[in-house]
Amino acid sequence: MFDHDFHFGFEYLSEEETLEGPLRLTALGVETEWYPDKVTKHNERPIYTYTFLYTIQGSGIVEDEKGIKHVCGKNHAALIFEPSKTKRYPEPGTKEKWRYCWIMFIVTKQTKKYCNQILEKAGIVFYMPPNSMAITSMVDLIIKRRLSLLDSRYLMFAGAYDFLCKLSHEILTERYKFSPMVLEAMKIIEGRFERIDGILEVAEELHVSQNYLTRVFKQECGMTPVKYLLKVRLNYAMELLTSSNETIKEIAKECGFSSESYFVKVFQKKMSISPSDFRRKRKN
Structure with missing residues (x-):
């Protein structure tokens, strides 16, 4: 998508460079982050400001206002409303740099x-293939700006509006649907996550090899079925920690973790907070 040897960087646009209208582009570019403790906070922006980012390499965390963390892996996008208390940062525990292209606009x-x-349709983080119309439009906008081919605020407006229209079309019409095999794998995982022993069990039920399922699943979803299973379990665990009075041990078992200690270890690693502290913060 982008030549790694070419430094794109990012820039904020002045009001003179942008056009007033239903959408005004305010910033765009490509960023690379590799320090897990680097947190980008979204606040002090004009009302009705959005940031859209698309992961090119590695993975990051987009943390919403409720403190729930969403993994934004390769080929995944995030639409962030500002001003808000959302944050983004590289996924802890990963050595690969998080590289993403992004634009910011006021509507x-x-x-x-x-x-x-x-x-409402896709959530904060959602999958999009790199050849989608919206992603292609955004990349084209960034490259042309970097090469000084967009020196007119009218062209900047047209490019930004074209991106939003294509994004709306692709998401709201469900243009990108997963293959039947991946959909069935997701259905199995979501329906039986608390008692699935491993992905081999899912692959055997679909009559394919585990390697094949993993490869196709990752191509379409941007993550392996193992990570998807873990994501489903952790999401349910967060619901129980917030809404129930079950013990940590009971929640671990109900979510399919082999032991309380393993659950606590995984939760702490992925969420950067212990289950007990998460429950305490959410209930306070």
């Missing part, structure tokens, strides 16, 4: 509804 109250519909 009117009328245009904001399309962004809200995207968030």
